Amino acid sequence: MNAVVMAAxxxxTIAKRNLIRIKRVPDLLVFTTLSPIMFILLFAYVMGSAISNxxxxYREFLIPGIFVQTVIFGGTWTGLGMAEDIQKGIIDRFRSLPMAPSAVLVGRTTSDVAINVISLVVMALTGxxxxxxxxxxxxxxxxxxxxxxxxxxxxxxxxxxxxLLIRTPEVFNNATFMVIFPLTFVANTFVPIDNMPTVLKTIAEWNPVSALTQAARVKFGNIDPSMPPPDAWPLQHPVFTTLMWIVVILAIxxxxxxRQYQKAVSR
Known part of the structure; x- marks a missing residue:
């Protein structure tokens, strides 16, 4: 119990440090919030007239998808921050302090949730x-x-x-972009998946991003209740599927x- 309290x-403390950094470098928060606003305006006014739902x-269909894409890309700030801290030697300074090994990770993930809260508020108002x-x-x-x-x-x-595995911010940005970008687009985030080719449609139906987007649309009331339910089980039970994915990802x-952090600080 003492170890848990110490880690918390x-x-x-580490979360406060990360949030204070945003206060000192406000450009981080400004560009984090401007990007989803740009997506909302671009899709709503430029592409919305060409897409029927x-x-x-389409605007009500779109906004939950923008929410999902933004919070997923917001999650990459954790990995980027860890890579930067290792490169700048900040992790070595933390190692010399009497603190729980998991505190850096707990603080980083918690502070990034706070940033996502701000982004969601800005996006909701824009929506x-x-x-x-x-x-x-x-x-x-x-x-x-x-x-x-x-x-x-x-x-x-x-x-x-x-x-922690890549440890170089530039490589981390490129690697995560190549994975997350198609993951958020081969889904129901921006367009209905019914007209996708069979292979892409199957991938989209079982994509955890699609389940989260469907769950958000259900909870916000942005679906037509008169439409037939989706064919795929994850989209028929999107809230349960999303919670299941959250548990699986955290457990892994x-x-x-x-463990990787302990290896990194022991080098």
Whole structure:
């Protein structure tokens, strides 16, 4: 119990350090929030007129997908921060302090959740301006945002493992972009998957990003209840599938990232 308390308190300290850094370098937060706003405006006003979605306006269909893409890309900040701290020698300084080995990872992932909260607030306000609405009540909306943040938290631990393995910020950026970009596009984030080729449609149906997006649309009321249910089981039970993916990702990557961190600081 003492070890858990120590990891939690030390993790809070590290999280404060990361958030203070944003205050001193506000450009990080500015560009983090400008990117999703740009996506919303681009898809809503430029591409929205060319994309049809039966039963619900494309803008309402779009905004949950933008939420999902943003929180997933926001999770990469954890791995990037870990790679930068290793490269700059900050991890070596932490090693000399009497702190729990997992505190750096706990603090980093927690602070990045706070950044995702800010991004979601900005995006939600932008979405309301362009015509998006939450139609299922406050409780369902809270559940929808909670699923987004929990999934982002799980992705942060995954990215922490990758950042500790790669250890070079430039390589980390290229490697994660090549994986996450197609993962968020071969899904139901921006367009319905019914017209996709058979192979891509199957991938999209079982893509965890699709389950999260479908769960968000259900909780925000951005689907047409008169439409038939999706064919694939993950999209028929999107909330359960999303929670299952969150548990699986955390169960795999929390111990992996802690073990990799211990290897990194022992070098």
């Amino acid at each position: 308190t030390d993790g809070i 039966p039963g619900v306006s 309301l301006v362009v015509g998006w609405r939450m139609r299922e009540g406050a409780l369902d909306a809270i559940v929808g945002f909670a699923l987004l943040l929990l999934f982002a938290y799980a992705v942060s631990w995954m990215m922490a493992t990758v950042g 990557f929390v111990p992996l990232s802690i």
